[in-house]
Amino acid sequence: xxxxxxxxxxxxxxxxxxxxxxxxxxxxxxxxxxxxxxxxxxxxxxxxxxxxxxxxxxxxxxxxxxxxxxxxxxxxxxxxxxxxxxxxxxxxxxxxxxxxxxxxxxxxxxxxxxxxxxxxxxxxxxxxxxxxxxxxxxxxxxxxxxxxxxxxxxxxxxxxxxxxxxxxxxxx
Amino acid sequence: xxxxxxxxxxxxxxxxxxxxxxxxxxxxxxxxxxxxxxxxxxxxxxxxxxxxxxxxxxxxxxxxxxxxxxxxxxxxxxxxxxxxxxxxxxxxxxxxxxxxxxxx
Numbered sequence: 001x002x003x004x005x006x007x008x009x010x011x012x013x014x015x016x017x018x019x020x021x022x023x024x025x026x027x028x029x030x031x032x033x034x035x036x037x038x039x040x041x042x043x044x045x046x047x048x049x050x051x052x053x054x055x056x057x058x059x060x061x062x063x064x065x066x067x068x069x070x071x072x073x074x075x076x077x078x079x080x081x082x083x084x085x086x087x088x089x090x091x092x093x094x095x096x097x098x099x100x101x102x103x104x105x106x107x108x109x110x111x112x113x114x115x116x117x118x119x120x121x122x123x124x125x126x127x128x129x130x131x132x133x134x135x136x137x138x139x140x141x142x143x144x145x146x147x148x149x150x151x152x153x154x155x156x157x158x159x160x161x162x163x164x165x166x167x168x169x170x171x172x
Numbered sequence: 173x174x175x176x177x178x179x180x181x182x183x184x185x186x187x188x189x190x191x192x193x194x195x196x197x198x199x200x201x202x203x204x205x206x207x208x209x210x211x212x213x214x215x216x217x218x219x220x221x222x223x224x225x226x227x228x229x230x231x232x233x234x235x236x237x238x239x240x241x242x243x244x245x246x247x248x249x250x251x252x253x254x255x256x257x258x259x260x261x262x263x264x265x266x267x268x269x270x271x272x273x274x275x276x
Binding site: 002004005008012015016019020022023024028031032035038039042045046049051053054057058061062065066069070072073074076077079084085087091092095096098099100102103106107110111115116118119120121122123124125129130133134142145149152153156157159160163164166 | 175176178179180181182183184186187188190191192193194195197198199200201203204206207208210211214217218221222224225226227228229230232233235236238239240242243244245246247248249250251253254255256257258260261266
């Protein structure tokens, strides 16, 4: 087993253990911190797959943005020290049963599927190619989705401000 | 990296997706449910990049889809947290079981 394979299995174990702790730990703030580690593990997996741009975006958007947002919202809703009540035994039993059987079914499908041989071309996810993919003036590029995502982000920003704004008192 | 079969990476993403699904089914705190949702979205990102790198290395379209998913996930998390904070301001409670004002 080469060093690369050992690195992959270490990263996979790290992601799965921190993911399980995210969904099982009792304290909400600890769950957020475990989620942070799980997302860092996924960024490490992207680095291992030599997709550096995706790893950088993962660290910047998820670790630097979404987890910080979640931690802020935990503090704003006064949940930081609260112990969450454990789920009903019936509910966690049935959820665990459903999840384990679905995962086993998916894994059998994966193992029995014949994966076609990938082409031998070199995978080149450089920033230059990503730029050509997103905004180049060719029929294959993703110009329209790129513009739509920018409109979506603007709409989400305005929507967040409108939703979270304090309502003005009606009569002064 | 070529000696790792594609099935192992996809089993990792499957396991991560169903861990998120388990959390989404058992947790009743809205912020904890949002965290489980983030785990599920990330497992999908892993799948897109693995398919792209192993099966179609001559293009990078899977990577483009991953970037779009990350952008949309950021927008979704921001809107969800705005709704949660507004709900907390009105009811002092972010339990999904108790947020049933629209039912009655």
